[in-house]
Amino acid sequence: GRSGYRRAELSERATREMALEAKLRSAIHEGQIVPHFQPMVSLEPYRVVGAESLARWVHPSLGLLQGAEFIPIAERTGLIVPIGLAILRQAVEQAAPWLKARPGFRLSVNVSPRQLLSPGFPERLLQVLEETGFPANSLDVEITETESLEPFDEAVEALSCLRSAGCRIVLDDLGVGHSTLAHLLS
16 A cells, blocks of 8 residues: 555665765765856846855766755765865866956855864865965855754854854854854854
8 A cells, every 4th residue: 555655665765875875985086076056146236246066966877966865865974074075176166267257256165064063174174275276255154054063162163263264154044042153153
């Protein structure tokens, strides 16, 4: 009946996730995880003012996979940290000409709490900017899932480091009780 169909569907999804997880590490090293850019547009005057970098997996047999299909696996396995840094490097390299052509252009990158709180993450992010020559004051670091920023003091320290370097911090879903983060951004 219906429950048998549901179990088969869940089993198929679990099998697919296990297969993706097994290939994810090699996908990073083979350059299959790439940035795709979503333009940020000003309506008055109407013009492109920036872009948000989103991770996509160019899978050799499954085609283009959206982030929702592999980012949760990357978060669970910790591979989100190297993926995030690889996407950042590619994104700033690709966005550099846009920055020259459009004064005030901003690049936005998503950073999860797991990335932000990994040891040395702010320093590695700033190192990528230094190595590529991309100015920190043109980068928006968008923090996702702010409710899971624990340990909180370490999160504030990491964000302060990025902000001091010139990055703009954007909180995707600032929850109640994060007045320290709100103060940091003001």
